[in-house]
Every structure is written in structure tokens, then in C-alpha cells.
Amino acid sequence: MNDRRTAPAAPAEPDAGPHEESGEIRRFRERLGLPGLIDVHTHFMPERVLHKVWNYFDTNGPLIGDLQWPIAYRKEEAERTALLREFGVRSFTAMLYPHKPGMAAWLNTWAADFARRTPDCLHTATLFPEPGVETYVRAAVEAGARVFKAHVQVGGYDPAGELLDRTWGLLADAGIPVVIHCGSGPAPGKHTGPGPIARVLARHPRLRLIVAHMGMPEYEEFLGLAERYEEVRLDTTMAFTDFTERFMPFPPRALPRVAALGGRVLLGSDFPNIPYSYMHQLHALERLELGEEWLRAVCHDNAARLFLL
Template sequence: MLPCCHHILSSNERSSHPSSFPWKHPDNLPPLRDEEFPSHIPLLEKYGLPFIIDIHSHFFPEYVMKRIWKWFDGVNWEIAYRENEVQRMESLSKNRIRYFTTLNYAHKERMAEGLNRWVFETHKNTEGAILFGTFFPEEACLDYTKRAVDEYGFRGFKLHCEVGRLDLTRSDLSSTFAYLEKRKIPLVIHSGDAPLPGPYTNIRYFKTFIERYPELKVIVAHMGASEVWEYAELLEMYPELRLDTTMVFVDFLATGMEQDPYLKIIERYPDRVHFGSDFPNIPYALSHPICNLLNSPLSDEVKRNVMLHNSARLFGISL
């Protein structure tokens, strides 16, 4: 059994052990915990944003989440929101993230169906939760994916190619992808090779995959880092392909070093990029990525699209 909340740090405290990943400004780190009045709230009011939709937030059963945190501890990756789930929900509300996805993923067989059941039973009545599930290449994959859509009302699914050592081109996933393509159900896919590469994270696997399912609604996590430009080129060819900003425009350089040039991609495809945070497994407060995007040179309209309107349209959320 892993200890619960065994080293929560205050906003002024940091681990004395350096992270395996670099910081942009190592002598001036962003706050680790929320301020009493989060610094991005005035910016939301400035740009007419009543709230934010986070397309990349994680929800696991507590025992699974603690194992994930244990891995992060091994690379000295601090967890800003190392709290119980009720407290984490309060943090989202405090930061005016009114809608959020329940992303999780499986790394072995006979795990995904249980995760989907947990999401449904735990969050079917959670205000603001956009129910997401997952699946894994196994015999019952299509059956429990259909159940998640038809019975549970799931709005999307998450796949993690590095953690699950998942080859998107596997033939035993083809019927599930074809079903989701036909039903127009979105997928958030971590297929890039950052922060760590996997055997199937190179974009060549993703290209083969998207060629087979050109109308599948896919949101590429982390803008495909660290192959951002390669994924951006695909946006021109696949109108249902999208990117999320998760851990890209931040001072923690786990997903790449050069960030400012990526703003050009957002300006070029203002309707195809969504705000994501990676909550709760981030080594800074939620205000950090939000402020960085809202203080960027992006136009006011594009900022509203990224933080709110694009995801609202994708999920049919009324504004």
C-alpha cells in the first residue's frame, strides 16, 4: 500500500531533488500550489471567458493514481495536486475549470473495462465531468467500448501509446476504431515521443493509423511533442484531427524546448487546438499554463477558442 499524500508541498516549498526534466527558468519556478485568488482569474474576465474547458485531465481509482504518483516520484516530478479526489474537484472549481474530461488508460489486458465501469459509477452524476473511457487490444474490446458509449453515455476515449506500448495500427483494434469513427466519438491519444519515447510513439505509426481512419475525431495530446511540426502538417490533410496544448506552453520542459513558434500553429488552425492541463499530475499550479497562453501574442478570439469554444463545440456544451 502506498502512503497517501505523503509529501504535499506548500506553494513556497519544492523538493530538494532536481527533476529528471529541465526547467526554462530554474531559478524562478512557477508556484506549485494554487494561490488564494488564482492569478488567471482577471485574465478570464478580460477576455470574456466565464470558465474553461480542460480536455486533458486525469481521473483514476485512488489506488491506481497513487501508483502513478509513485512513478513520478522516481523521476522527481512533483505533483501539484496530490490530494484526494474531492479536493482535486475543488481545485478545478477554484480555477474556474467548469468542464473536464475523465481521462485514464490501461497498460495491460482486462484493465480497461474495469476503469470504464469505475468512471461511470463514480462520475456519472459529477457536475462538469465529460465522461471518457479507454480500451486495450483484447478480445472484448469492441463490446465494452460499445457498452461505454450506448449504456454509459461516454463522450470519448483516451489511449496512451507509450504507457500501454500500444501500436495504433494493430488489426485487432480496427473494428473499434471503425465503430468510433462512424459514431463520431473523439479520441485523445498520447502518441508523441515526449516526455518519454515508446516502441510505438514515433509519428510513422500515427500516420499509418490516421490514413486508415481519416474521419476519426482525434485530439493529439501535447500537440504531438516532440514532433509538433510533423503533427501540424497533418492538420491540413485531416479535417477532424486536432491538438491539445497539454504541457506545451509551460516552463517545465518535459515535452520540448522551443515553445513560442508553436503559437503560429494555433493561429493557423484556431478551431483545431484545445486547452489541456494534465491535471492533477503537473509540477506547477493550474494558473501557470493558463496565464502563459492568455498572456501570449495570440489574438483575443483565438484565446477564447482554445480555452473554451473549441471544446464546447466538440462536446456540444451550451455557452
């Protein structure tokens, strides 16, 4: 296996036009015999909220530090959805998240409408530890939400706190996956790392957590949680790319464990909020040299099975 830390740096912006990049992604899919890609970690949210997120990246907010993070796909909503379709992404998500109380319920209202007008987007919802969280999460589940997003780093909350305990149980019973940013990258938070989420899983072992970013930088600890709990999965968002390898490299010794968990690793990209081309994430997975069967499972089959697509 190659040590990806020696790979040349990826361009900060896509080095090809969208149509040229689409052709490259199509050839990638054809090599693997895939009907399309399923990306479990893409961001759609109200435009004014997304623009605030972009401004946070542009101005190197505290959770970004001194990283230079130009947004590669800074486009309007309709252009972004069209581009994902052109890339052959047959299903994607609308990862959105509150940073304070009082946001989650109205974000869920927006996301339900987005899902209605965007049939290839998995109906996404979110949550925050606040009074009433169980009520609006239950309402989202009953409205057809198929995946939730939780962001421990941005929200600054303890996922094992009392306010969320019954909600985790609700989601575990419903079998609805939760994509959760709980690792300490790109900057640690008060409640990031494997400890808090391990306490959640000890109480709710059937909870379908998808650990975002492979749990970076605590990759091995989160692999350990996936090995212990059969409903824990990991998404590849930004992992293994040249950008991330420069400051939070994945330990090559852990690659056999990633291969062994191939049925529970899912493609994620962070589109559109990435500082390189979409194709680079796919190249980063391909050059792990874990085999075409593993790559097919990660890029399509695992998510298709999880979400019954």
C-alpha cells in the same frame, strides 16, 4: 512573438495558495470574457491507481527518466474536483488508461460511476488492444461515453495494429473524440511518433483524434496531420510551459501554424499531475501572443463546440 525558452523557470509547486490562484485564474477569464474554462485533459481514476501513477512520478519511472516531477495537486478526489470548480473549469475529463490487458473494462465501469456523480465531468472511457475491445468500447459508447483516452506510450502498443482497427472505425462512426498520447515525450516508446497514428488516420480519416501535448516533441509532424485531416485536433497539455520548454521546446517557426489551426487547439492541463501551478499553463498560452480570439477559442469555445456544451 517572444521566444519562451528565455522565460524564467516556473516554480515546481504552486507559488500561491489555491484561493489566491483561483483569483488569478478568475481575472484571466474576465480579461477574455469567458464563462469558464473547458479542460479536456485532466486525470481522475480509482484512487489506488492514481496513487500508483504518483509513485511512478516520484520514483522517476522509465518513461520519466531523470526529470524531477513533483505532483503539484496531490489531493483527495473531492478536493481536486472542488479545486477545478474554484478555478472556473466548467467541464473537464477523467483521463484514465490501462497499461496491460484486462484493465480497460473495469476502468470504464469506474469512470461511468464517476461521471454519474460528477456532472461537470465529461464521461470518459478508455481502451486497450485486446480480444473483446470492440465489445466493451461499444458498451461504453452506448452508456454515454463522450470522450476516450488512449495512451500509446504507457500501453506500449501499435495503435495501427489489427486488434484496434474495427474499434477506431466504431469511434469514427460515433463521432466520439479520442484524446491520444502518441507523441514521443517525455520519453519515446516503441510505437510513439507520427508514423503509427498516420496509418490509423489513413484508414479512418473521420476519426476525431485529439493529439495530447501538441504531439511533443514531434510538434511539426503532428501539426501536419492536423492540417491534412480536418477531424484531428491537438491539446495544449504541458506544451509551452517553462518546464517543457527546458527539454522539449516548441519551435517558434511553427507558431503561425498553431494560430492557423486555432479552431482545433484545445486547452489541456494534465491536472493534477503537473509540477507547476495550473495558472502557469494559462500564462504559457497567453504569452504566445496569438491574440485574445485565439485564446478564447482554445480555453473554451473550441471544446464547447466539439462537445456541444
